[in-house]
Amino acid sequence: MKRFIIGIAVISVVLVLTGWLVFSRFIPQYYLPVLPFMLIFFVVASVIIHAFQVQLANKDFAKFARSNMLVTIIRLVVYSAAAIIYIAVDAKNAKVFIICFVLGYVVFTIFEITSLIKITTGNTRNDEKK
Secondary structure (H helix, E strand, O other), X not given: OHHHHHHHHHHHXXXXXXXXXXXXXXXXXXXXXXXXXXXXXXXXXXXXXXXXXXXXXXXXXXXXHHHHHHHHHHHHHHHHHHHHHHHHXXXXXHHXXXXXXXXXXXXXXXXXXXXXXXXXXXXXXXXXXX
């Protein structure tokens, strides 16, 4: 879990610096004040989901495998609801918000998946040795 937190912190810093560069130098007219909160949303959601899935993988790998799809669906529903709520409140900036939201979703999801793959392949190897 410590590696995951460090990785999330590094990704967050990279996204903040990239966002600062893009929105301060190239397209300042498209900056949305909600973007820092979006980053916090992704970080908190990623840490909670990852901790839950790691706990499941460590306890019962078969249960983890079954629940992984359910966790993915719940994540998609929650993320979609957050996006829909924002779009309903500020439809004028929907395009910029959706682009940033999808980029954040893709970056954090890829990181979560690669971290889980490393953990679960380690668990299956340990199970094979027993």
